[in-house]
Amino acid sequence: MYDFELDRIVEEVKRVKAGKVALQLPEGLKPHALSLARKIEEEVNCQAYVLSDPCYGACDIALQEAKTLGVDLLIHFGHSQLLSVDLPTLYVESTVKLPVKEAVEKALPLLKGDRVGIATLIQHWRACEEARQVLEDAGKKVLIGPPRGRLKRPGQIIGCDYSTAKDVANEAESFLFLGGGMIHPVGLRLVTGKPVVAADPFKGEAVEVEAYAKKVMAARVSDIAEASKARVFGVVVGLKFGQYRPKLIEKVVDMIRAEGRKVFLIASREVTPSLELNFPEVEAFVITACPLIPLFDYEAYRKPILTPQEAMLSFKSGWSIEDYDPFEGF
Amino acid sequence: MYDFELDRIVEEVKRVKAGKVALQLPEGLKPHALSLARKIEEEVNCQAYVLSDPCYGACDIALQEAKTLGVDLLIHFGHSQLLSVDLPTLYVESTVKLPVKEAVEKALPLLKGDRVGIATLIQHWRACEEARQVLEDAGKKVLIGPPRGRLKRPGQIIGCDYSTAKDVANEAESFLFLGGGMIHPVGLRLVTGKPVVAADPFKGEAVEVEAYAKKVMAARVSDIAEASKARVFGVVVGLKFGQYRPKLIEKVVDMIRAEGRKVFLIASREVTPSLELNFPEVEAFVITACPLIPLFDYEAYRKPILTPQEAMLSFKSGWSIEDYDPFEGF
Structure with a gap:
């Protein structure tokens, strides 16, 4: 069903004369990883590492991991290029061959x-x-x-x-x-x-999608309203290569401090509800790693969990839905 | 209850003139993280990042994370120094003040x-x-x-x-x-x-501890016996700084291949049961990251999950319990 472009992969592995390659696939494609590794190893005399940690997008590219392993080529499936990286990387779109x-x-x-x-x-x-x-x-x-x-x-x-x-x-x-x-x-x-x-x-x-979108929107409005009363904010800093946004973090921290609230900087590779357990003082979390976490994981959290723009809106009165853009700053 | 040696920390932050520091604590100590960050920031004019990802030992030191954040000092709690690292690092033993x-x-x-x-x-x-x-x-x-x-x-x-x-x-x-x-x-x-x-x-x-140890030992013997029949092994490569063991990995891979079994190399920062879901072809996993995973997480896996030495024993007949050392190679 997926076009993994094995010929193009094999050609590139040969072209860069890679002795070691790493394969990174997003969660939905991971069950195909080992059969791809096997095919590459059968076609070229090389060692293929399959990366098993979660991969949520092209921002989540395994650059540090590939460097640790000392591979000559990183093969990233399921996304197009998003960032410039200092390691030979092949992007395999993994298009779907299905009638629509x-x-x-x-x-x-x-x-x-x-x-x-x-x-x-x-x-x-x-x-x-x-x-x-x-x-x-x-x-x-x-x-x-x-x-x-x-x-x-x-x-x-x-x-x-x-x-x-x-x-x-x-x-x-x-x-x-x-x-x-x-x-x-x-x-x-x-x-x-x-x-x-x-x-x-x-x-x-x-x-x-209207009903689902309305449910998400209602939850966001509720989190924004609840966060407006929070005195202690945890600004979550994403540690993954394409999710670390120092300028956005600085802006968010300054904004919250200007409102007279306390800010803690919490740095994380994976953002999970363990945040609430480990840092009980925090009354609202602002996620600078990925806006999809507040938008779609909020049900796993009891405390408000916000995008940077949502945090900004929580300090404003009289904002309207036209002002809302959860992806602002990303 | 814990001695976090705040005076020594403050002294060191001042000594290295750190503008940014990162605090890393193992899971049990994480709930103390923010109050420590607050105290350090109150005593010294610096920015304190609290690291939130799991930390399982001194092998799991957040060197890459500290470098991403550009901190001048990494403060690692709850463990003594294990590895030499190329970043100023302060180890805080976090001894417990409790009568025993x-x-x-x-x-x-x-x-x-x-x-x-x-x-x-x-x-x-x-x-x-x-x-x-x-x-x-x-x-x-x-x-x-x-x-x-x-x-x-x-x-x-x-x-x-x-x-x-x-x-x-x-x-x-x-x-x-x-x-x-x-x-x-x-x-x-x-x-x-x-x-x-x-x-x-x-x-x-x-x-x-005898009853608990016997239960663990019985499970290990069972996993070793089951793995002896496996035709496809997944050798799990730890990607954390102190858990990546290239020589041990090479030894394990060579040993399994010499037995005529297929080996896949699976590289991972966090080792979780998602391995079984994502890589269904694998019939037995060998963990080179940390031996405690097979010893104490085996109940979360349906397939055998082994230490390198356990994998070796799975190919031997007539081994005795005196030969058993789950920490061999670590």
């Missing part, structure tokens, strides 16, 4: 208006044209934002960057999200303010 | 023989003399091994090194372990072969 027609046809009656934006993950970008065809055959005008900045493919979004969608959001009356899961289509809904239908090629199904 | 008499008196009737070795953790090393007194008053001959190698204090043991105890094991008829938890006294029992009584100063109680 069924899911998109099911999405059709749910889509609002005649001008529809398409947003998708790197795995499905090749299927955008197939989706466009289905929508155009039904008389829709299709809008797909061109690649820009960190987003390497037309219509591509990532967890904290929806700029290809923002580019067409004014014109679009609704969005079709092509891919699995609820995290990205909810992000799309929050950022664009437009109705979103998620078409899942794996399941051949489509759903409106 | 009650626990040791309760241990007395459980101790076998008249020659008793004492083994303890760094937190309790100062209490060894108090324990010695209680035992000597009861007519025992007390044996405490001198510091050696990685073990900086008399009688000190760590999770993977019991050499101070081994030094007196021939002469001792039994051991008194001074400290909390079952991990270290069971390790002591397995390594020395002598009966061990654990005296816990926090609870003021004492227990024989």
